[in-house]
Amino acid sequence: MHEDANEHEALLEALIAGSLPDERGRFGPFGGQYVPETLMTAVNRLSEGVRDVLPSESFQQRLEAELKSWVGRPTALTAAPRLGERWNADVWFKREDLAHTGAHKINNGIGQALLAQALGAKRVVAETGAGQHGVAAAAACARLGLPCVVYMGEVDVERQAPNVDRMHRLGATVVSVTSGDRTLRAAIDEAIRDWVSDPEGTYYLIGSAIGPHPYPLLVRELQAVIGREARVQMLEAGELPDAVFACVGGGSNAIGIFHAFLADRDIALFGIEAGGCGSALGQHSATIAAGRPGVLHGNYSMLLYDDDGQIQETHSVSAGLDYPGVGPEHSLLKLVGRVDYETASDAEALAALDECCEAEGILPALESAHALAGARRWAAKNPGRRILIGMSGRGDKDMPILARFPRSETGVDVAA
Amino acid sequence: MSPRDRIRDALSRAQGEGAAIVAYLTAGYPDPERFFAAFEAVARVSDAVEIGVPFSDPMADGVTIQRSSERAIEHGVSLRWIFDELAARHLELAPPVLLMSYLNPLLVFGYEALAERSVECGISGYIVPDLPYEESGPLQEALSERGLALVQMVTPVTPAARLQALCAASEGFVYAVTRTGITGRAVSLPAEATEYLAEVKAASKLPVCAGFGVRERAQVEAIERHADGVVVGTALVEVLERGEDAAEFVRSLRPSR
DSSP states (O other): OHHHHHHHHHHHHHHHHTOOSOTTOEETTEEEEEOOHHHHHHHHHHHHHHHHTTTSHHHHHHHHHHIIIIIOOSOOEEEOHHHHHHHTSEEEEEEGGGSGGGBTHHHHHHHHHHHHHHTTOSEEEEEESSSHHHHHHHHHHHHHTOOEEEEEEHHHHHHTHHHHHHHHHTTOEEEEEOSTTSSHHHHHHHHHHHHHHOTTTEEEOOOSSOSSTTHHHHHHHHHTHHHHHHHHHHHHTTSOOSEEEEEOSSOHHHHHHHGGGTTOTTSEEEEEEEEETOSSTTSOOOHHHHOEEEEETEEEEEEOBOTTOOBOOOOOSSGGGOOSBOOHHHHHHHHTTSEEEEEEEHHHHHHHHHHHHHHHSOOBOHHHHHHHHHHHHHHHHSTTOEEEEEEOBBGGGGHHHHTTSOOOOOOOOOOO | OOHHHHHHHHHOOOTTOOOEEEEEEETTOSOHHHHHHHHHHHHHHOSEEEEEOOOSOOTTSOHHHHHHHHHHHHTTOOHHHHHHHHHHHTOOOSSOEEEEOOHHHHHHHOHHHHHHHHHHTTEEEEEOTTOOGGGOHHHHHHHHHTTOEEEEEEOTTSOHHHHHHHHHHOOSOEEEESSSSSTTOOOOOOHHHHHHHHHHHHHOSSOEEEESSOOSHHHHHHHHTTOSEEEEOHHHHHHHHTTOOHHHHHHHHSOOO
């Protein structure tokens, strides 16, 4: 037990020092490159790009210019006093919902599209769940003049119709995936199949901190801007938070906001997964809370599967969290105990969404509403604390789903 | 003789013989009984048989094998089921049998138990499409203890130095993907494919079997001048999909002599 603790501490220190993932793409035991041999040359070439191109001054200047003038960064840090009063807490939002296209996904979309262009890709493929990454990829590719194909599960095409239309308008080809579970997982399977059939000309623009190395590293680096900005903004607004909350599906916005706070050991970090409508397999997407280590989509990480190793179908009211795996860095953060992972149910997320609308005039994405629900629960047990919540996206895209649910009784005061 | 040497010998051919045939069948497809009937019949006319372990996310397979995999899972087919059925049926099989599986079902079964059960059930080796050489150490070690083969795949986009390393590491045979991409799309044999197969042959001491896309005798004859054997997968699953005779189809691929 003691040895484990020492080993975990060493892994966390290595992560904070920036030496993870290692050359093989490992975050401790997690990560790696579990891809068909056909893709090994492509992932190795991408690793070289991440090592040589990404940190280069010319690339970083180009990226920063796009983030500032096209994405609209830095995004605001917003105080949430009416919500704070209700919760007996000092509540702050990091407003990725204000970024171009309405979610944090654009940070990664434009970053990888620039990298694809620098590496000479002829076309880009992407997968999408809620459609936010698809829109981000389509917009970034339009901005750079790259052809873009987005794979989207048939179920998600239905529940996120406005985003499908946006992708079309942005010039992308949207392919409805009718195989497998017809959600994000099947869309990734299909995007990988496309990439396998043309590993030299096609760039796979993955949407979360998942997939084979170097994607978890690349996506984290591109999303870490969220936490870097938020940390500075919190200090400018007085002091650092006591706790940070973010929703976790694949985990890109969470890793993005957590990363800058990892070394602040007295700041508690919480990842909130989708508890769905129950605790049985198939009723939730709580990968870290309920999963076991396994291999899917190129990496070894926590995963939801049955006793035969078959990946399980997941459920969440939020399409963006409806995924049976999670990024390998989150699995390590869970293992070493730096981040606590909890769940919020569909009902809790919907209630938190309505409360936020009425108290602060902000319609959060259903994904982000899970972070709000987790924070609200924690605040009830820890009164008077300063809380930062990752508002990963806006909820406009969720209107078709929200129409199916009556508005919650929030009890928020509304001027008569 | 170790299982992996059995595979090597079964696929090595004497001068002038036609290409060896490695037949692929998805376990339990179209249903458990018809699968075993097809399996026994195909085994009688093939040089090795590859049984596909169905997986929920077959990301390197085309639509035909995806469909067969989904159907098999619906029938309750799993790695455990395959082992239990093979053990219970005591089949007298002439050619070596390999399992083709994505990694997660093997990982969940446990590598030690997997190797032990494989030997008990007459399995000679493994092909694992999402396990590249760099990640294959732990599984290779467990299989090696029992003389079982872990077959490495090479592709037309594999760089020369890597090709050497993969051929040296492979066991049983070398699986040469003849066209970049997922399984099951039609292929003819362009000059670049023959050059590529020549490179693989030169790098390998083991028999080289070309796979992905083979569906008719002309292709087998075209490949036989450049490789030791062919893997026939999608076309065979399609035959079963249509309810036709799988063994007859394999015989039809044999070069006329």
